[in-house]
Amino acid sequence: MFHFQSFDDDCTLEEEEGLVEEEDEIDQFNDDTFGAGAIDNDWQEEHARLAGLDERVRDEVDGAGDASSVDLSLSGSNAHSSAPPQPSSSSRLYPSIDERGGGDLAESLTHLILGSDPAIAGVGAASSDRSLRPLMLSGQTPQPSALAGQSSLLLSYQQQHQVMHRGPAPLSQDKTLMSIIKEVGLPNRPPALSREEGRDFSERVPPPRSSSPVIGSPPVRAVPIGTPPKQPMSHVHTQQNNHPSAIQHVRASMPLRYPPPFPERLSPNNLLSIASSPLSHSPFPAGVGPVLSQIQRAQLLNSQVGPFQRGPAPPLLQGGVGGFRPFFGQSGPRVGLHGPPLGHAPIRHNTTHLHPQHRRMLNQRMQNRGLGDHVGGRGVGDRKNRDPYSNLMTQREKEWVARIQMMQLQSTDPYLDDYYYQNYYEKMEKRQERDRDNRKEHTTKLITPQVAKLEHTYRPVQFAGSLGKLTVSSVNNPRKMIDAVVTTRSDDEEKREKQVWNKRRQILYTVEKMYSLLLEVQDFEKKFLQTPEHQRDALLEQHKTHMVQLYNSLREKEWDDRVSDKQCLMIMSVRKGKRLISRLLPFLPQPHAAAVVMGIARNLPALAKKDKHDQVLCWLVEPVTTVIQSMSSTSLTDLLQELQGSEGQLPLVLQNKFGVTLLYLILSEGERMQSSDPNCQLMDDNRWTELVFSVTRELLKVPSSALSSPLFTPPNLVSLFSRYVDRQRLELLQEKLQITSLTR
Amino acid sequence: MLFYSFFKSLVGKDVVVELKNDLSICGTLHSVDQYLNIKMTDISVTDPEKYPHMLSVKNCFIRGSVVRYVQLPADEVDTQLLQDAARKEAMQQKQ
Numbered sequence: 014m015f016h017f018q019s020f021d022d023d024c025t026l027e028e029e030e031g032l033v034e035e036e037d038e039i040d041q042f043n044d045d046t047f048g049a050g051a052i053d054n055d056w057q058e059e060h061a062r063l064a065g066l067d068e069r070v071r072d073e074v075d076g077a078g079d080a081s082s083v084d085l086s087l088s089g090s091n092a093h094s095s096a097p098p099q100p101s102s103s104s105r106l107y108p109s110i111d112e113r114g115g116g117d118l119a120e121s122l123t124h125l126i127l128g129s130d131p132a133i134a135g136v137g138a139a140s141s142d143r144s145l146r147p148l149m150l151s152g153q154t155p156q157p158s159a160l161a162g163q164s165s166l167l168l169s170y171q172q173q174h175q176v177m178h179r180g181p182a183p184l185s186q187d188k189t190l191m192s193i194i195k196e197v198g199l200p201n202r203p204p205a206l207s208r209e210e211g212r213d214f215s216e217r218v219p220p221p222r223s224s225s226p227v228i229g230s231p232p233v234r235a236v237p238i239g240t241p242p243k244q245p246m247s248h249v250h251t252q253q254n255n256h257p258s259a260i261q262h263v264r265a266s267m268p269l270r271y272p273p274p275f276p277e278r279l280s281p282n283n284l285l286s287i288a289s290s291p292l293s294h295s296p297f298p299a300g301v302g303p304v305l306s307q308i309q310r311a312q313l314l315n316s317q318v319g320p321f322q323r324g325p326a327p328p329l330l331q332g333g334v335g336g337f338r339p340f341f342g343q344s345g346p347r348v349g350l351h352g353p354p355l356g357h358a359p360i361r362h363n364t365t366h367l368h369p370q371h372r373r374m375l376n377q378r379m380q381n382r383g384l385g386d387h388v389g390g391r392g393v394g395d396r397k398n399r400d401p402y403s404n405l406m407t408q409r410e411k412e413w414v415a416r417i418q419m420m421q422l423q424s425t426d427p428y429l430d431d432y433y434y435q436n437y438y439e440k441m442e443k444r445q446e447r448d449r450d451n452r453k454e455h456t457t458k459l460i461t462p463q464v465a466k467l468e469h470t471y472r473p474v475q476f477a478g479s480l481g482k483l484t485v486s487s488v489n490n491p492r493k494m495i496d497a498v499v500t501t502r503s504d505d506e507e508k509r510e511k512q513v514w515n516k517r518r519q520i521l522y523t524v525e526k527m528y529s530l531l532l533e534v535q536d537f538e539k540k541f542l543q544t545p546e547h548q549r550d551a552l553l554e555q556h557k558t559h560m561v562q563l564y565n566s567l568r569e570k571e572w573d574d575r576v577s578d579k580q581c582l583m584i585m586s587v588r589k590g591k592r593l594i595s596r597l598l599p600f601l602p603q604p605h606a607a608a609v610v611m612g613i614a615r616n617l618p619a620l621a622k623k624d625k626h627d628q629v630l631c632w633l634v635e636p637v638t639t640v641i642q643s644m645s646s647t648s649l650t651d652l653l654q655e656l657q658g659s660e661g662q663l664p665l666v667l668q669n670k671f672g673v674t675l676l677y678l679i680l681s682e683g684e685r686m687q688s689s690d691p692n693c694q695l696m697d698d699n700r701w702t703e704l705v706f707s708v709t710r711e712l713l714k715v716p717s718s719a720l721s722s723p724l725f726t727p728p729n730l731v732s733l734f735s736r737y738v739d740r741q742r743l744e745l746l747q748e749k750l751q752i753t754s755l756t757r
Numbered sequence: 758m759l760f761y762s763f764f765k766s767l768v769g770k771d772v773v774v775e776l777k778n779d780l781s782i783c784g785t786l787h788s789v790d791q792y793l794n795i796k797m798t799d800i801s802v803t804d805p806e807k808y809p810h811m812l813s814v815k816n817c818f819i820r821g822s823v824v825r826y827v828q829l830p831a832d833e834v835d836t837q838l839l840q841d842a843a844r845k846e847a848m849q850q851k852q
Contacts, residue, residue: 375769422791424758429849433842434762437835529848532841
């Protein structure tokens with residue numbers, strides 16, 4: 014017999030779609046089809062029985078008199094009391110709308126919907142009549158009672174189940190208004206009912222998969238990714254690192270689950286009826302019975318969305334601490350610093366874990382806000398209790414879906430894939446350490462749990478002796494629609510394509526190429542620590558090649574060791590280029606770096622002119638400082654000479670902020686050399702002295718307006734000048750340059 | 758994974774998300790996933806309450822495909838690092 018599934022404890026239709034596998038396997042766990050829910054009784058028998066009840070009631074009702082409010086009765090009894098009670102309710106099964114005589118559309122609709130099932134019809138009439146009696150007696154208007162009847166109708170459908178399975182429901186006989194409220198509280202029984210029927214959704218086991226793990230769905234894991242660790246964190250931390258086979262998914266705390274709402278096994282419909290029944294007494298458009306108002310819907314949605322507000326939600330970011338080793342390259346055995354070499358399986362890292370620094374910040378933030386949000390939290394808490402959609406999926410199903418998403422977030426090389434995030438937080442930590450200086454917080458590294466990747470190759474299912482292969486598409490191997498082949502373009506083609514006729518574009522292209530080399534160089538250190546011993550030489554060679562290539566791009570001709578001015582100038586004319594040089598300088602070996610700085614000094618006026626728009630030359634200060642401090646005295650003298658260069662260069666230099674800073678740096682370095690090392694060669698020839706003289710002359714000559722202030726003033730300039738100039742001039746200089754003997 | 762990584766670093770910060778239907782939502786970025794779906798907490802609609810139905814909403818989940826802009830705090834972004842990440846991604850693509 015066709016049982017009305019949709020009014021059952023939950024939307025079984027959805028349940029069926031979720032449970033039925035690709036091959037339409039019979040749902041063995043569907044109780045309605047095969048279990049206790051499917052009682053194979055003859056509908057005619059049952060109907061007759063219920064109709065009999067109905068008849069009994071109807072007699073009483075008719076006796077009471079005003080039967081107009083019984084128009085509700087879905088057995089289609091006549092609204093008029095004058096109508097004789099009909100012997101069989103079958104004729105009342107399908108009430109004609111015109112019976113109403115132009116009555117409420119809502120009522121007739123309800124009749125159509127609910128009345129078409131004779132089972133409901135029968136029972137509905139029976140108990141609704143009983144419940145309606147007190148209403149009639151209390152003289153309420155038909156409309157609200159209609160709605161009350163409706164809601165009690167839905168409830169009474171539950172009763173029908175009880176009737177069928179447990180005998181007549183123990184309804185209290187005194188049908189006052191109080192009893193209706195009791196009935197409204199009735200839904201507590203269906204949970205007991207469903208438990209009995211084995212329809213406990215929290216323990217529902219998904220049906221056995223039709224396809225084998227190799228072909229189909231995500232591999233069945235002993236410990237699903239979502240489970241929290243059993244041991245305390247410290248244990249897992251040490252055991253974590255090198256277990257290729259074990260699945261490690263570690264979380265610091267129990268993941269925030271949606272708390273079980275108060276009536277866990279209620280169907281949405283039930284709750285809706287509860288929600289609507291209090292409203293039934295208010296003048297509502299009758300047709301809206303099981304439909305929620307806008308406000309209620311918002312509330313429901315809120316309560317669903319509410320739970321995740323504090324703390325990361327499971328499928329998205331997760332706070333966790335596990336073992337992490339940044340690995341490079343796509344595959345190949347990777348070895349942690351302590352541990353046996355792993356097999357061929359590449360290790361996958363979970364990138365959804367937060368950096369400990371990040372988590373600390375988040376916690377701080379939450380604490381700050383926690384006090385303010387206290388009141389708000391309570392309000393949501395109330396709403397949290399009523400979550401009608403909480404048990405549509407079992408916990409395992411939810412985890413399965415979350416697992417699929419998380420699988421995509423696993424990567425073999427988190428350092429590469431998650432480059433921005435990891436570097437950002439590393440930098441932040443370094444910054445904080447620098448700021449806090451002596452605090453003994455050791456740098457926390459981001460560690461992600463590692464999951465051994467199981468290789469799945471899809472082999473289409475074959476049956477012996479059959480033609481062709483079946484394709485079972487699932488999450489792991491979706492249907493292959495296009496045969497996409499990746500063709501990498503060779504370098505020649507690339508060169509041809511990049512027919513750079515535009516000079517600026519050429520510059521940018523060069524800069525970008527250099528950048529990629531630079532990034533490789535930057536990562537060299539990290540890589541070096543990761544690679545095993547035998548591969549280190551190769552890596553070193555590679556590194557050297559990169560460096561040579563980088564330097565080559567700065568030189569014009571291959572054999573000439575000098576830095577090409579033209580090239581340098583070209584690169585530095587672009588903002589990106591200046592950045593590049595400033596980042597490149599620390600990596601260059603000393604002679605090369607010195608050559609670059611010389612080139613910069615030599616061409617400073619031109620550079621300054623080009624930089625007028627960007628004003629970013631000052632990026633170079635820091636790396637240049639480092640270079641200068643490691644220069645020898647001769648090269649320093651050379652540098653100063655270069656800076657002064659041709660006639661009239663110095664005034665131009667002085668006009669530019671960077672120029673002045675550079676000058677000061679050179680002078681200060683010279684001074685430091687002289688004062689610290691009495692044997693220094695700075696004074697060997699007169700060059701240095703002469704140069705300093707000319708500098709001071711120039712400084713005094715230049716009007717103050719043409720002198721730009723440097724980024725910073727080294728403290729030992731005064732002592733420098735005091736060596737070379739007399740007191741009067743010294744004072745003038747001091748005033749002009751605003752340097753005092755006190756350190757700034 | 759570049760922008761997923763980028764948004765991960767912004768979790769916990771205040772952002773304004775402008776959707777393709779012109780609704781602007783201001784709130785704290787709670788989480789993000791690989792599709793750049795966004796979950797936000799403590800939200801408020803930035804424009805004058807042209808959208809009264811959002812008055813009671815405190816948290817929301819926004820599908821990544823409907824986002825037009827995400828306005829970020831400038832000091833939380835390291836542009837140099839972002840450039841480097843983009844370069845690395847481009848290099849990876851080429852290989």
